[in-house]
Amino acid sequence: MDTYTLVNIVYLLAAVVFVLGLRLVRHPETARKGNQIVALGMASAVVATLMDTRIERLEYILAGLAIGGLGGLRFARRTPAKAHLPVMALFNGLGGLASWLVAWAEFHAHAAGQGLLGGIALWLAAGLGGAAFSGSVTAWAKLEEKIIAARPLAGRQYITRFAALGVLLTGLLFAGDTVAPDAYRYFALLSVFALIVGVLWVAPFANSDLPTAISLLNGCSGLAACAAGFVAENTLLIAAGALVGGIGTALAIAMCRAKKQPAANVLAGGFAASIEQ
Amino acid sequence: METTVLLFLLFILALALFLGFELVSTIPSSQHLSFLSGSIAVSGIVVLAAVLAAGDGDDVASLIGGCAAAFAAFQAVGAYTVNDQMPSAPDKQEEK
Numbered sequence: 001m002d003t004y005t006l007v008n009i010v011y012l013l014a015a016v017v018f019v020l021g022l023r024l025v026r027h028p029e030t031a032r033k034g035n036q037i038v039a040l041g042m043a044s045a046v047v048a049t050l051m052d053t054r055i056e057r058l059e060y061i062l063a064g065l066a067i068g069g070l071g072g073l074r075f076a077r078r079t080p081a082k083a084h085l086p087v088m089a090l091f092n093g094l095g096g097l098a099s100w101l102v103a104w105a106e107f108h109a110h111a112a113g114q115g116l117l118g119g120i121a122l123w124l125a126a127g128l129g130g131a132a133f134s135g136s137v138t139a140w141a142k143l144e145e146k147i148i149a150a151r152p153l154a155g156r157q158y159i160t161r162f163a164a165l166g167v168l169l170t171g172l173l174f175a176g177d178t179v180a181p182d183a184y185r186y187f188a189l190l191s192v193f194a195l196i197v198g199v200l201w202v203a204p205f206a207n208s209d210l211p212t213a214i215s216l217l218n219g220c221s222g223l224a225a226c227a228a229g230f231v232a233e234n235t236l237l238i239a240a241g242a243l244v245g246g247i248g249t250a251l252a253i254a255m256c257r258a259k260k261q262p263a264a265n266v267l268a269g270g271f272a273a274s275i276e277q
Numbered sequence: 278m279e280t281t282v283l284l285f286l287l288f289i290l291a292l293a294l295f296l297g298f299e300l301v302s303t304i305p306s307s308q309h310l311s312f313l314s315g316s317i318a319v320s321g322i323v324v325l326a327a328v329l330a331a332g333d334g335d336d337v338a339s340l341i342g343g344c345a346a347a348f349a350a351f352q353a354v355g356a357y358t359v360n361d362q363m364p365s366a367p368d369k370q371e372e373k
Contacts (some may be wrong), residue, residue, distance in 0.1 A: 055332030064346030072355030075298035101345035109338035246297020
């Protein structure tokens with residue numbers, strides 16, 4: 001059996017494990033077990049990925065995983081229970097950041113031969129990842145009271161919409177031709193616009209509504225991972241990323257319903273003039 | 278990427294997306310935050326993309342990929358650890 005087959009079998013099992021584990025997370029008695037099962041699936045997937053023949057060197061991988069993993073472990077151990085939500089938001093943001101970095105790395109190394117679809121995948125990974133990052137960090141800062149709520153700028157929703165349009169247009173220009181000399185500039189521009197959208201979208205949320213925002217941001221980072229999966233041609237990334245994307249969006253809507261809020265109004269966030277409830 | 282592969286992957290994407298929606302529809306609102314935490318841990322799957330990028334032959338890409346791997350590992354390990362530290366019995370209204 002060649003490595004490609006073996007790796008993909010592990011991916012298949014991991015995907016099944018994710019769903020089975022998440023089903024357990026729905027109930028308080030089995031939630032912890034469910035999380036452990038999902039963790040096991042993820043760890044197996046990482047180990048299997050190391051066998052991918054496209055990998056040419058291990059140093060950066062192992063260094064990154066070790067430093068990040070140990071750092072995450074220490075940080076998590078020292079997190080008090082009441083800081084649970086902001087810390088989760090921060091984690092989501094880092095995932096978005098990772099997606100953006102991956103898009104940048106892949107674009108830098110393999111700009112040629114991406115084609116339009118490859119360009120679109122890079123664009124989505126960078127744009128969604130960047131927005132998820134800045135939005136999540138903003139949510140974290142609001143919850144940890146690191147930002148003081150200033151008086152909202154009149155008409156700021158236009159800035160948000162303009163930035164979103166910016167992501168769209170620069171993204172299309174970028175995806176259209178990833179080898180053009182301007183491509184790097186478009187990549188940088190779409191990244192900046194994405195960061196702005198993230199911050200401004202989250203900014204008007206009341207702290208009590210931030211779980212809803214964080215849930216949608218989780219959906220974003222999931223879809224960013226999914227897009228990265230298209231860039232890397234990795235089935236598990238696509239499946240798990242889309243799964244999280246669906247969960248994040250559905251959960252955000254469910255949270256609005258549970259609080260008897262109109263989902264469309266709340267989820268518009270910084271795109272709307274004010275959040276009516 | 279050839280069309281057949283692309284279509285196949287889009288098929289998986291669509292099903293996974295709907296699966297996510299369906300999973301959430303069965304969750305009581307008291308478990309929303311707990312499930313959100315679980316989902317954030319799963320989005321650590323991006324570590325796979327980071328591993329592949331960090332293993333690239335190109336020096337710059339590998340370095341950037343290494344950083345991505347660090348952040349992704351921080352997220353994955355951190356989120357799973359925090360989730361594991363959550364009390365297994367539900368606290369009464371203690372979610373602030």
